[in-house]
Amino acid sequence: MAIPVIDFSKLNGEERSKAMAQIANGCEEWGFFQLLNHGIPEELLERVKKVSFECYKLEREEGFKNSTAVKKLNDLVEKKSSEKLENSDWEDVFLLSDDNEWPSKIPGFKETMAEYRCELKKLAEKVMDVMDENLGLPRGYIKKAFNGDDGENAFFGTKVSHYPPCPHPEKVTGLRAHTDAGGVILLFQDDKVGGLQILKDGEWIDVQPIPNAIVINTGDQIEVLSNGRYKSVWHRVLAMPDGNRRSIASFYNPWLKATIAPAPALAEKVKHEADQAYPKFVFGDYMLIYAEQKFLPKEPRFHAVKAM
Numbered sequence: 479m480a481i482p483v484i485d486f487s488k489l490n491g492e493e494r495s496k497a498m499a500q501i502a503n504g505c506e507e508w509g510f511f512q513l514l515n516h517g518i519p520e521e522l523l524e525r526v527k528k529v530s531f532e533c534y535k536l537e538r539e540e541g542f543k544n545s546t547a548v549k550k551l552n553d554l555v556e557k558k559s560s561e562k563l564e565n566s567d568w569e570d571v572f573l574l575s576d577d578n579e580w581p582s583k584i585p586g587f588k589e590t591m592a593e594y595r596c597e598l599k600k601l602a603e604k605v606m607d608v609m610d611e612n613l614g615l616p617r618g619y620i621k622k623a624f625n626g627d628d629g630e631n632a633f634f635g636t637k638v639s640h641y642p643p644c645p646h647p648e649k650v651t652g653l654r655a656h657t658d659a660g661g662v663i664l665l666f667q668d669d670k671v672g673g674l675q676i677l678k679d680g681e682w683i684d685v686q687p688i689p690n691a692i693v694i695n696t697g698d699q700i701e702v703l704s705n706g707r708y709k710s711v712w713h714r715v716l717a718m719p720d721g722n723r724r725s726i727a728s729f730y731n732p733w734l735k736a737t738i739a740p741a742p743a744l745a746e747k748v749k750h751e752a753d754q755a756y757p758k759f760v761f762g763d764y765m766l767i768y769a770e771q772k773f774l775p776k777e778p779r780f781h782a783v784k785a786m
């Protein structure tokens with residue numbers, strides 16, 4: 479069993495309805511799918527690989543070697559403990575957004591990543607348009623829900639992660655299991671080093687590395703907005719003994735003041751709002767809860783935000 483791989487260019491041709499149906503299936507049955515021919519130039523992706531690897535080597539690797547995760551794992555091994563590391567991830571990560579400071583030592587890093595983010599944001603909006611259509615919502619509905627009425631407010635972030643080779647992968651995870659808080663997530667993962675898995679029908683399934691594919695998944699806010707038609711799915715990254723896994727995840731999220739609720743056209747016909755399966759809430763409130771509960775099930779988060 480493998481997650482769906484979809485040729486995104488087919489949306490513009492005779493096989494459009496087939497491609498639309500494949501994406502609907504990816505959203506409804508999997509919560510994850512991979513896009514090929516997504517329109518991001520290969521030449522740009524090659525540059526992204528180059529500058530992110532160089533950045534890791536020059537600006538991050540030393541810090542990772544001195545990180546808490548490395549120290550804690552060393553301690554466990556020295557003590558010959560049979561315990562696993564429960565509260566750490568074997569991950570080096572930093573965030574790129576429109577208003578934070580970016581690494582600056584690698585020539586071309588900023589320019590390349592800015593260009594990449596611009597392309598990925600456009601792809602996210604195309605994917606959201608497809609979701610609107612598949613859900614029977616007016617075109618632009620999800621984008622508008624995430625941006626609000628006055629302008630481009632949505633949060634577009636890019637997490638640049640590396641998962642260095644781990645001497646004891648049985649003792650620690652690369653990234654602990656979670657569902658994503660936000661909207662649409664677009665992942666540019668390593669060509670060769672795997673480790674990403676999703677939980678499907680009680681079984682962990684690999685997200686197979688495909689060079690230059692973009693992996694799409696839906697976060698908790700798409701689950702709410704679609705009234706549960708599109709579920710946010712548990713995923714994790716295993717630590718791997720060989721190879722340094724690159725993983726660049728960009729997320730198109732609501733702005734913090736956005737009100738999120740099931741789209742009225744998809745909400746169940748119930749008399750009282752309180753009987754809806756999903757609550758209506760302000761996204762910023764959800765993020766406060768998520769910050770504390772990222773690695774726990776999402777359902778209590780929905781309950782907690784309803785109570786705020």
Ligand SMILES: [Fe+2]
Pocket residue numbers: 656657658713
């Ligand atoms: Fe995630």
